[in-house]
Every structure is written in structure tokens, then in C-alpha cells.
Amino acid sequence: MKKQENNIRHLQATLSGIIAGAQQHYMHATINKHRGFNKLSDRMMHENAKEMAEAARFIHRIIDLGGIPDVQFEKWPVHMNIEEQLKVEYQEQLMALQVLNKIIASIEDDNVTKQIFQDYIADEAGHTQWLKQQLDLIESIGLKNYLSNQI
Numbered sequence: 001m002k003k004q005e006n007n008i009r010h011l012q013a014t015l016s017g018i019i020a021g022a023q024q025h026y027m028h029a030t031i032n033k034h035r036g037f038n039k040l041s042d043r044m045m046h047e048n049a050k051e052m053a054e055a056a057r058f059i060h061r062i063i064d065l066g067g068i069p070d071v072q073f074e075k076w077p078v079h080m081n082i083e084e085q086l087k088v089e090y091q092e093q094l095m096a097l098q099v100l101n102k103i104i105a106s107i108e109d110d111n112v113t114k115q116i117f118q119d120y121i122a123d124e125a126g127h128t129q130w131l132k133q134q135l136d137l138i139e140s141i142g143l144k145n146y147l148s149n150q151i
């Protein structure tokens, strides 16, 4: 029972972060759409959709375990500057991966929950790699050239 309560708590805490991240991607995607950077916006909106799908899996699992998915949502910063958006999201991703790795190691006797976390961390690793790639591109071809490919 104690283990199950711990797993519910991990799911709830992570759900709060997933929704916060999804909201941030949504805000950045919409800001960039407003300015006509449609390609970048579409990619960010795709990340938002993936995060929301993950959030649904977490909500279902919390309910299955007898918990309530009524969590306090964190507020993550929104940036107007595109390079800043990418940098901040990348730093947040790195921190999230660290936390997720610790959580996965602490989940006991619940392979379904563990699998949900493992699928989520695999998704996040892909997202982190994409953000790093964008920052590397900006460094190698310059911000103007990068942005001219995002219209």
C-alpha cells in the first residue's frame, strides 16, 4: 500500500510538470505562429500534442491506482525571444530527464507505472535531442539563417 501511494505521488508530481511543459510549448508555438515562423511553431505544437497524450496516460494510471489526478500545475516561464525559448526549454529538459531517471529507479512492484515513465522519458530524450540540434544549428549557421528556414 505504501509503495502504491509513493507511485501515485510520483505520477501526480510528474503530471504537474508535463502539463506545465505542454502549456509552455503551446505558448511558444503560438507566439512563433503569430510572427510567421510556421515550421518552428508546428514542431512546437507537435511537442505540445505529445505531452498532452502523455498527460492522459498519467491521468489514467493515477485513477487506476485509486488516486485523484487533481494536481497543482506549475507555471513555467514564457519567452518572446526564439533563441531564449529554445535555450530555456533545453535546460528544463535536462533537469526533467535527471528527475525522471531518479523516479524510475525508485518505482517498485509496479511494472505498468514503470513502463509509462519509461515511455515518457524516451519521448523526452527525443525532444531534448531536437532542442540541442536547434541550438547547434543556430550556432553554426547563425540565428538569421536558422529563422529564415522556419517560415
Ligand SMILES: [Fe+2]
Binding pocket: 021, 047, 051, 093, 124, 127
Ligand atoms: Fe518535452
